[in-house]
Amino acid sequence: MVQYSMSAYNRNSTARHAAEILISGSTEQIKGVKSTIQPFSSVRRMFCLFVTFDMLFMGILWILYLNSKSLKHECTPDSDAQVMEYIIFLSCFVSAWIEVWILDLKVLPKERKWKEGNSRILHSATQNERTALLHPELNQDSIPDQPFYSPIDSPRGSDDESGGYGSYRSRIDDFQSLPNSQRGSSINLASSAEDQAYLQKAKEAHIQIQSILSETEGWKTERKKNNIQVTSRYFKGITGKVYKLEATINASVQEIFNVLWNGIDDTVKWNTTVIECRLLHSITSSADIVYSVAAEGAGGVISSRDFVSVRSYEIDGNVYCCASKSVDYSQLKPVKKYVRGENGPGGWVAEPIDENPDISRFIWILNTDLKFMVWTPQTVLDTALSVVVMNIFFGLRGHIEKQKKRISNTTFSTENHNLPIEL
Known part of the structure; x- marks a missing residue:
């Protein structure tokens, strides 16, 4: 009190x-x-x-x-x-x-x-x-601050049952709501009206992501490789196609979270589709604004685009959901060097497979407007964006594998260093 x-x-x-x-x-x-x-x-x-x-x-x-x-x-x-x-x-x-x-x-x-x-x-x-x-x-x-639940103080803990994508969809309404939502915390008068508008955008992105994930029919397969599948479809109220990647990855949800959320400044080290990615403004402990620059595509035919997006995450038991959407950030105006693109609702979801915490089901959602000056055939966009989503996943998977090997080698080296020397 x-x-x-x-x-x-x-x-x-x-x-x-x-x-x-x-x-x-x-x-x-x-x-x-x-x-x-x-x-x-x-x-x-x-x-x-x-x-x-x-x-x-x-x-x-x-x-x-x-x-x-x-x-x-x-x-x-x-x-x-x-x-x-x-x-x-x-x-x-x-x-x-x-x-x-x-x-x-x-x-x-x-x-x-x-x-x-x-x-x-x-x-x-x-x-x-x-x-x-x-x-x-x-x-x-x-009015006490009521930020998003972090991985440490999640109210559900790790005892919650998980049963795949279906279980995630069935528990959509159980996610902790964003600040300024009807089910969430009270308005914090200490934050600016601009930050409140950003949080409202983040809330809209989560609602749209939940709507996207609840649809199981009407998806068109764009690309498939082993256990990785990229599909797409149109949604009412969303401009352009929505692309969804579904795959399994040998990583815990916490490892995925650490790379995608906490390691935002290191994204360029593993994500070949971007040449710059950094944090611009922290709104709450679970919401911020980030800036990214996409690399050139099609051998330089498609020039680089930059994006300014608000992102936030929510946790339901051991299911992590991050949603993002483009916003107008007054402190970073568009520059002549890049075409300012616009991201629709996007993000990712990670959930452990059954009782194995080291393997996760992973979903990546992409909806973007690259602001082409001339009309571009949809087949060209489908090919390009499905490849982009695939490359993001490959980069994420490879980066986590390298981190695990580095930790394993460090542990092995330390153990050998402490072994007794036999004469």
Whole structure:
């Protein structure tokens, strides 16, 4: 129980001060959102430039054709002229159809998604202001921190039963909820409105990951090798395909957690698909913001992309789940060197196999938008991203095996060093 060591006046004064800080931060956030709202989005601007160029090109093509026809009317057969007219006409029709397709499937969905993101930020900021005003008695001293459960203080312990992917799906609702969730802890007024928005994003990512894992049908096999399988499918409310890797790995869930979560700064040592990966901002003990740069692909044809994502983990007994999603981080703006990509809901799940703690079932979820300037065939993306997911798993497995060998050799060397010398 929290002990109150200050008078009621001081408590109310502190609460009012905390509320003023929160209101100030969220108001600045609202102003920032309003300042970023543009009457003409960048994707629509690019589309208009494309349409303008297409119109000019077709106009010039028709002018050149008509001029050449009038100059060579006597020596050019009428049949050839008609064929040329048909070709130009069909080109105009196909071009217009492509423009409509791009507008309907690329431009409008991205604008809609951008508007929804701004609406969520505004809603989150308004909610925080309302909470601070309606409940001034809440302050940093009266609200104990309730971070995510860590591997050490998990409430379920290691006695919980595990029964494969099915058991994980059946226990989805048993995961400890994120801060600021309806089933979770109270709002911490000491944290900024921006951090609260990040935690809300993390909560959304976990909900979407749970929804993805609960679907067992409709998956298309993209790649399969031994006990490793990569599948994909579309989900309502998620842009682009979701890729899922399922495999077994000779490692405990704690070893996987240490590499993927605690060893974020060492990711480039084993993950060949990234050239930079680092921690940007720690929100709670179980939520942070990371920055990563993907390596070039297809022999340099696909340039490097960088990503800024919020990630968080939850633990249910001996099942570990980490979810992540792209966020806008004000302290790290996009740079000209890289194309800023956008990650949808992604992450990983690790669960021991039956009663063997040294072997784990492992799932990796990937959903990403590489922000190509031109349309790219889906088959090309399926091939490239399924290979990326495979390489990530191979790198993780190899890295853990090397760590185990290093520890084993160190132990063996120490034991030999302590052996008595026989004369």
